[in-house]
């Protein structure tokens with residue numbers, strides 16, 4: 001397929017659902033060979049079907065079930081990609097979540113094991129993947145895009161403090177990695193989404209999908225939460241990721257954040273909304 005990612009090979013973590021799935025679809029439609037990954041077989045099959053339905057031939061994508069928090073999962077993901085496509089040009093570190101406390105504790109009483117799980121997924125796996133792909137991206141003069149969140153920005157998040165902490169750490173890691181890796185021709189940048197309609201809210205709060213949808217609708221219709229008037233959809237974030245992953249579009253942008261949130265971070269409403277809408 002011909003497009004702006006023709007000839008490129010991309011790994012998109014967390015592409016069994018949500019933002020990652022939409023990013024894999026966009027990249028593949030624009031010519032990339034993509035490796036799709038996640039833990040859940042059924043969701044992975046959903047992405048496979050979405051790719052086929054979009055006319056992407058099986059030869060242009062690879063599905064690798066893997067837990068990104070494990071060293072063996074990371075190694076398998078990279079080695080299978082290289083084996084199948086022969087090189088790597090783009091890594092999108094998108095897998096992430098706000099993992100609920102197993103004992104439903106909130107605030108600073110959330111357990112240290114919750115802190116460790118959240119950090120391992122949202123930060124440590126990105127650090128490890130970055131180290132492991134470095135030689136391959138140095139060869140291809142490749143690009144890394146990390147998916148952070150607006151919760152990394154400068155306001156507190158009282159009920160679930162570890163997820164914002166992890167995303168803030170990810171933003172800072174991006175800046176440091178960017179100035180280290182640019183000497184090898186590798187660019188690193190970040191997209192920080194706001195409220196986006198994916199599986200994120202359901203898994204973070206335990207709400208049903210109907211209740212989550214109501215949350216997205218309520219947020220979208222509240223201009224003091226989302227000034228643009230609607231909750232984000234995965235394709236909004238995929239487009240920002242593609243911009244940062246595409247050298248010709250964003251060559252001179254290094255270690256920066258694109259905030260894709262419909263204006264939420266410009267107003268104070270979001271933080272006021274969440275405690276009333278979520279239970280954990």
Ligand SMILES: NC(=O)c1ccc[n+]([C@@H]2O[C@H](COP(=O)([O-])OP(=O)(O)OC[C@H]3O[C@@H](n4cnc5c(N)ncnc54)[C@H](OP(=O)(O)O)[C@@H]3O)[C@@H](O)[C@H]2O)c1
Nearest residue numbers: 014016017018019038039040067068096149196198199200
């Ligand atoms: N949606 C939002 O409102 C929002 C806002 C700001 C930031 N974000 C960020 O956007 C990114 C994508 O989230 P999303 O909104 O698309 O959520 P989602 O629909 O819940 O998708 C999360 C993806 O991450 C994967 N994942 C989670 N833990 C994993 C693990 N241990 N190993 C491998 N894959 C794992 C999931 O795959 P499996 O379930 O198959 O393992 C899934 O593909 C995350 O980094 C999230 O923090 C989302």
